[in-house]
Amino acid sequence: MAVGVDTDMKCTGISIISHAETSGLGAKAAEQSEYGQNWRAQFIGQGDDVKLAKSGGAIDAITAATITSNAVAGAVAESIRAVEALG
Secondary structure, rough: OEEEOOOOOOOOEEEEOOOOOOOOOOHHHHHOOOOHHHHHHOOOOOOOOOOHHHOOOOOOOOOOOOOOOOOHHHHHHHHHHHHHOOO
């Protein structure tokens, strides 16, 4: 997964380069369909505190793919923290 981060330490977008998710479930995160693009677009503008809506955040989970949704949100947060640490 690649995560774009701007100078304000906010996500500018994500790209899921490779995955081994179940078709029709977690794989939706990487799809080039309108659904997949819209789901990934939720991360734009999010900071290192990004989390799913059910955990008090702003990201809607993919139906029946909560683990994948949490993993992507966590990876975005960790990526932003890594950029912050680089200064």
